[in-house]
Amino acid sequence: MGGRLVEFLLVATLLVSVSEELNSEGQYLLELKNGLQDELNFLSNWNSADQTPCGWTGVKCTYQPQPLVWSLDLHSMNLSGMLSPSIGGLLHLKHLDLSYNQFRGDIPKEIGNCSLLTFLYLNENGLSSPIPEEIGNLTSLEEFEAYNNNLSGSLPRSMGNLQILRKFRVGGNVVSGNILQKCVHVRACNCLVLLKTKLEGKFLKK
Secondary structure, X not given: XXXXXHHHHHHHHHHHHHHOOOOHHHHHHHHHHHOEEEOOOOOOOOOOOOOOOOOXXXXXXXXXXXXXXXXXXXXXXXXXXXXXXXXXHOOOOOEEEOOOOEEEEOOOHHHHHOOOXXXXXXXXXXXXXXXXXXXXXXXXXXXXXXXXXXXXXXXXXXXXHOOOOOXXXXXXXXXXXXXXXXXXXXXXOOEEEOOOXXXXXXXOOO
């Protein structure tokens, strides 16, 4: 009898432990936080003891049928550091705003996994290197702002996949190439700002 009771209590403890474990999206966000410097402690309530990240600063979730992160808004939080590839694990993300911080390094190519992303704001940081080819996987993207960074290189040809893009701002970088060739398939873009770049051409409305 005593042995069965011990076994039952052990199983119950394991079940409670599993049920209280932070879900995968929360773990991806903690990986992102681990690569950042948060001098003003905006992200102090990002706690691994939580079951979901839905109450965390900057995080918004849907709750039906289960909690899923659809928005991450960390703009103007004086954050610095490099963006972790773990951001690509937020597969249900629709809104991502990392603007007005001090992020540096590459735009992670894994961001292309966030195929539902509609609004992407990376402006006013210190991000460098070319815009990754995987940006073309974001076929739901309507607005992309990355102005005033240190981006360089040519626009990826895959940007032609962004057929509902309506705002694209990359001024204040050293991005080059013929935008007409890269984005000839983009039909809805009607708000284009390309100041201080070496881009040529313009979007055609069809």
